[in-house]
Amino acid sequence: VKKIGVLTSGGDSPGMNAAVRAVVRAGIDQGLQVYGVYDGYLGLYENHIEELTRRSVSNIINRGGTVLGSARFPQFKELSVREKAVENLKAANIDALVVIGGDGSYMGAKALTEMGYPCIGLPGTIDNDINGTDYTIGFFTALNTVLEAIDRLRDTSTSHHRISIVEIMGRHCGDLTVSAAIGGGAEFCIVPERGLDEADLIAKLKAQVGRGKKHAIVALTEKVTDANALAQKIEAETGLETRATILGHIQRGGNPTAFDRLLASRMGSYAVDLLVQGEGGRCVGIHNDQLVHHDIIDAMENMRRPFNDKLFDLSIKLA
Ligand code: ADP
Secondary structure, three states: OOEEEEEEOOOOOOOHHHHHHHHHHHHHHOOOEEEEEOOHHHHHHOOOEEEEOOHHHOOOOOOOOOOOOOOOOHHHHOHHHHHHHHHHHHHOOOOEEEEEEOHHHHHHHHHHHHOOOOEEEEEEOOOOOOOOOOOOEOHHHHHHHHHHHHHHHHHHHHHOOOEEEEEEOOOOOOHHHHHHHHHHOOOEEEOOOOOOOHHHHHHHHHHHHHOOOOOEEEEEEOOOOOHHHHHHHHHHHHOOOEEEEEOHHHHHOOOOOHHHHHHHHHHHHHHHHHHHOOOOOEEEEEEOOEEEEEEHHHHHHOOOOOOOHHHHHHHHHOO
């Protein structure tokens, strides 16, 4: 391997820049030339590729978002589109690619690997929903953002005797919600892995009102139910003002926390080590604070992230 490429793809997450920086600098340190691909798989297809130097990644370790840009490019599912992308890489003599992104981006990296082009996946998403890793780059930064929002909601919902539903990102993964519920002291935690029992939630809220407690925070993962409709139902049943706050894209921005900067730096450097050792078609993870790598096809097709039942139970115990 002499030349490698790096791209960020899909939903952005804080710490992607730190990962790009690590790939570039660790690569140069190993004597490689490193190329940045702009706007994810779209840039790969459109041949928007430039060599990066140590200086090109100065002053980005602390910045949220991704300086390489990201894109949703569903056409990448088509073989002919991917063939064009591989042609572009080969024309530039780029031997391997580091893909930083979420589930969808991993599917793209897996598809390239299956075509014989070596890729290494780094888990960049706030959702913490990637197989083969305990944590993804961006998860803890997003968690801090959610906690800050919950703290503020708590101030005002306590003063106004109001029930606050906080809708938290995570797609089909409740990790962000569970951790935010514990850290934010939420009274209720509703996640896709456990589903929503509306009658049970309302009964518990009513019982709480009966005991004289007039405010509550309900942490809810996106897509489980319509947060505003749920708020209306709860208000009608309990008689307490109930409002939904949908945190939305705020959760994806901001400067990465210490943990995410370190995780991204370690994973980026590790990806380069793997490529130098001739490994391709792998995805990088962290397990019990050790960097690990798995076959990317196996990770996507066969591995599953177990839901953390203990953490979920703790959120209920301490509520
Ligand atoms: P994320 O990586 O955050 O999950 P997406 O699901 O939007 O975000 O995926 C990012 C990009 O990865 C897509 O826009 C597309 O270009 C590519 N991609 C997703 N699924 C596939 C697939 N099955 N095959 C090839 N490329 C894919």
